[in-house]
Amino acid sequence: MSGWTQINGRAVALPQANIDTDQLIPARFMSAPRADGYGGFLLHDIRQDDADHILNRYTNIDIVVTRRNFGSGSSREAAVYALVDFGIKAVFAPSFGDIFRSNAVNNGLLPAQLPEDDIEALIAVIGREDADATVDLSASTVQIAGQEFSFELDPVWRKKLVNGWDDIDLTTQHDDEIQAFRAARFAAHPWALPAS
Amino acid sequence: MNGPQTLFAKLWASHEVMRRDDGTSLLWVDRHLVHEGSHHAFAKLKSRGMPVAAPDLTFGVVDHYAPTRGSEIASDIRRMIDTLGHNARAHGIRLFDLRDPGQGIVHVIGPEQGLTLPGLLINCGDSHTSTHGAFGALAFGVGATEVAHILATQTIWQRRPRTMRMTINGALGPAVTAKDLALHWISTLGADGARGHAIEYAGTAIGAMSMEARLTLCNLSIEGGARLGLIAPDQLTFDYINGRTFAPKGADWERALEDWSVLVTDEGAAFDQEVTIDANDVAPTVTWGTSPEDALPITGRIPDPAEMSGAKAEQARASLDYMGLEPGMALDAIPIDQVFIGSCTNGRIEDLRMAASVLKGRRAKVPGLVSPGSAAVKKQAEAEGLAQVFTQAGLEWAQSGCSMCVGMNGDRVKPGDRCASSTNRNFKGRQGRGARTHLMSPAMVAAAAVSGHLADVRPLLEGRA
Numbered sequence: 001m002s003g004w005t006q007i008n009g010r011a012v013a014l015p016q017a018n019i020d021t022d023q024l025i026p027a028r029f030m031s032a033p034r035a036d037g038y039g040g041f042l043l044h045d046i047r048q049d050d051a052d053h054i055l056n057r058y059t060n061i062d063i064v065v066t067r068r069n070f071g072s073g074s075s076r077e078a079a080v081y082a083l084v085d086f087g088i089k090a091v092f093a094p095s096f097g098d099i100f101r102s103n104a105v106n107n108g109l110l111p112a113q114l115p116e117d118d119i120e121a122l123i124a125v126i127g128r129e130d131a132d133a134t135v136d137l138s139a140s141t142v143q144i145a146g147q148e149f150s151f152e153l154d155p156v157w158r159k160k161l162v163n164g165w166d167d168i169d170l171t172t173q174h175d176d177e178i179q180a181f182r183a184a185r186f187a188a189h190p191w192a193l194p195a196s
Numbered sequence: 197m198n199g200p201q202t203l204f205a206k207l208w209a210s211h212e213v214m215r216r217d218d219g220t221s222l223l224w225v226d227r228h229l230v231h232e233g234s235h236h237a238f239a240k241l242k243s244r245g246m247p248v249a250a251p252d253l254t255f256g257v258v259d260h261y262a263p264t265r266g267s268e269i270a271s272d273i274r275r276m277i278d279t280l281g282h283n284a285r286a287h288g289i290r291l292f293d294l295r296d297p298g299q300g301i302v303h304v305i306g307p308e309q310g311l312t313l314p315g316l317l318i319n320c321g322d323s324h325t326s327t328h329g330a331f332g333a334l335a336f337g338v339g340a341t342e343v344a345h346i347l348a349t350q351t352i353w354q355r356r357p358r359t360m361r362m363t364i365n366g367a368l369g370p371a372v373t374a375k376d377l378a379l380h381w382i383s384t385l386g387a388d389g390a391r392g393h394a395i396e397y398a399g400t401a402i403g404a405m406s407m408e409a410r411l412t413l414c415n416l417s418i419e420g421g422a423r424l425g426l427i428a429p430d431q432l433t434f435d436y437i438n439g440r441t442f443a444p445k446g447a448d449w450e451r452a453l454e455d456w457s458v459l460v461t462d463e464g465a466a467f468d469q470e471v472t473i474d475a476n477d478v479a480p481t482v483t484w485g486t487s488p489e490d491a492l493p494i495t496g497r498i499p500d501p502a503e504m505s506g507a508k509a510e511q512a513r514a515s516l517d518y519m520g521l522e523p524g525m526a527l528d529a530i531p532i533d534q535v536f537i538g539s540c541t542n543g544r545i546e547d548l549r550m551a552a553s554v555l556k557g558r559r560a561k562v563p564g565l566v567s568p569g570s571a572a573v574k575k576q577a578e579a580e581g582l583a584q585v586f587t588q589a590g591l592e593w594a595q596s597g598c599s600m601c602v603g604m605n606g607d608r609v610k611p612g613d614r615c616a617s618s619t620n621r622n623f624k625g626r627q628g629r630g631a632r633t634h635l636m637s638p639a640m641v642a643a644a645a646v647s648g649h650l651a652d653v654r655p656l657l658e659g660r661a
Contacts, residue, residue, distance in 0.1 A: 015507075015510070016510075016511065016514065017507060017511050018387060018486075018487045018489075018511070020487075020621075020623045020624075022621065022623040022624070022625060022626045023623060023624050023625065026625050026629065027602050027603055027604045027626075028603070028604070030233065030604070031261075031272045031273070031275065031276050031604075034236060034239070045624075045625050045629050045630075046624070067507055067511075068388060069386075069387055069388040069391075069421070069487075072387060072388065072421065073323065073418075073419075073621060073623060074322075074323055074602075074621075075321060075322055075323040075337040075338060075339050076233070076339075077236065077339035077340035077341060078236075078340075080339070095388050095391055095421075097388075097391075097421070098357075098391060098392060098421070098423050099323055099337055099338065099339055100339075102338070102339060102342065103339035103340070103341065103342075106339065106341035106342070107341065120507075154355070155218055156216075156218045156219075156220050156355075167341075167345050167353055168244070168246075168344065168345050168348050168349065171222065171345065171348075171349045171351060171353070172348070172349065174213070174214060174222065175349075177213055177214055178213055178222075178224070178349060178350065178351055181213045181224050182224065182250075182350070185224060185226075189315070189451070189452075189455055190444075190448050190451065191313070191444035191448040191449065191451055191452035191455070192226055192313070192315070192316060193252070193253075194227075194252065194253070194255075194311060194442040195310070195441070195442050195443060195444055195445050195448070196442075
């Protein structure tokens with residue numbers, strides 16, 4: 001996975017709260033291999049029921065601005081695959097599902113939190129069309145249709161997004177500590193091993 | 197650290213392999229549970245040519261795609277099940293396959309098999325992993341990349357969540373269950389009310405709850421946005437575990453009891469947030485919208501978006517539009533097309549007993565499906581005569597699996613149909629495209645079945661056990 005520091009692209013607003021991962025990708029698509037691409041599954045049923053849906057009218061989109069509790073519910077990482085394969089690199093919302101946020105960062109998608117007022121201002125200025133947008137990861141700023149806001153970003157997540165890092169590589173460097181931990185844990189608490 | 201500690205802090209500390217300067221901890225994983233959905237993670241492992249680090253601590257089960265009605269298995273579903281079988285064999289992982297007597301929904305069989313124990317850290321690529329916290333285990337759901345990381349290293353990087361204590365005093369009324377309590381708090385705090393938090397449930401109402409009720413409550417923690425739910429283990433917990441297949445035996449059991457006795461929040465330990473709920477305030481509760489936070493007592497009416505403002509009003513309007521409901525309508529006047537009883541939330545034996553106590557000697561006015569949470573629950577329900585109660589009431593008695601909660605196996609609600617469901621999510625399209633879901637307890641589902649509309653179960657249970 002390659003990292004990124006800046007996006008210069010287009011943004012749209014999805015002015016709904018609680019867009020859960022079941023909406024982001026209905027369960028019936030999740031048996032597909034990733035190599036086939038998940039972009040077509042993004043908000044599939046909602047887009048199909050609404051020909052005028054913003055993501056049907058604008059398909060070259062990098063940034064989404066939405067309301068609270070985005071990505072709540074099921075831990076399905078496929079919801080992130082659908083966003084990423086559609087081309088989206090950043091989502092701005094007042095709050096996110098916790099598991100979704102981790103999944104997003106693990107796939108190079110920025111889940112950035114902004115206060116409710118900032119989000120409302122952005123939704124108002126974007127309206128029902130798309131808008132010019134810039135996201136700068138190192139400065140933690142977003143500029144959409146001339147409005148600029150700063151967002152908070154966990155420094156670890158920033159590092160991962162910028163470098164496109166994979167945790168497995170980092171963790172295997174600590175293999176000795178992990179093996180020592182395992183040995184000590186089961187020596188002190190033999191009950192913690194499954195009985196056979 | 198010598199000051200008073202929370203149960204959460206003790207569990208966290210006992211699993212911390214190391215902590216980076218940035219505050220992220222590498223945690224040891226005692227049990228890793230995988231299912232058909234883990235195929236992305238196994239593929240990642242394969243692409244790196246890595247083995248599973250701890251196959252002895254990894255357990256697999258067929259649940260999400262498990263066929264429940266014996267009809268032909270579609271080829272994509274067959275492939276998902278076969279892929280898990282292949283991965284389990286290739287890596288030496290114990291698999292509870294379709295015809296295994298230990299098969300069932302992952303969060304039902306964990307406790308059932310004695311895999312879920314106090315003091316363990318348990319991960320699974322499923323958000324309802326919070327269920328296992330009912331045993332005083334640190335249990336939380338993760339995504340596919342994290343599943344791959346756990347498979348490869350038996351560890352997970354995590355930022356420490358904030359802590360919330362939810363103290364529930366008083367007593368739940370007759371026919372008011374852990375499900376009603378969960379919907380009650382989620383409707384009060386919001387579907388993101390506990391976001392970023394580990395909840396410890398405490399108080400007299402928790403002490404009085406059965407293990408299965410505690411599992412239901414912890415299961416639904418995620419629907420309020422929490423990272424995980426926790427309940428301090430007590431004698432009831434220990435009695436439940438004793439003698440189960442993978443539970444400690446002999447000297448290990450004695451040692452375990454000793455270790456588990458300290459798994460409580462110390463007097464005076466501080467939480468980031470404290471919430472208090474009076475159990476006496478909780479009524480049988482149902483959802484009316486498309487988020488678990490859209491819940492009200494069955495005696496209530498559909499709220500009017502005109503009396504709300506801004507985004508909230510828009511959200512309520514969209515919910516009612518999807519649900520095909522009008523503001524002001526009495527909740528117990530909402531007609532239903534079908535019912536479903538099952539899921540990791542409410543598919544255990546006590547759930548089935550409760551539903552059967554309402555259905556006994558009555559006929560359902562709508563069709564419905566009952567899918568027990570595991571093969572063992574199914575067997576026990578058949579032995580107790582519960583299965584017969586369901587079939588005599590006109591409901592279909594099926595095999596165990598995630599079934600109509602998530603619809604991956606083809607058990608779906610038809611577009612526009614309205615289902616009274618003992619499951620955990622009333623999201624748009626969750627039970628099938630265009631499906632309209634009303635969440636409630638299994639007893640309330642049974643009441644809806646015999647009434648043909650959402651109904652208060654309490655009068656139906658008068659004079660019954």
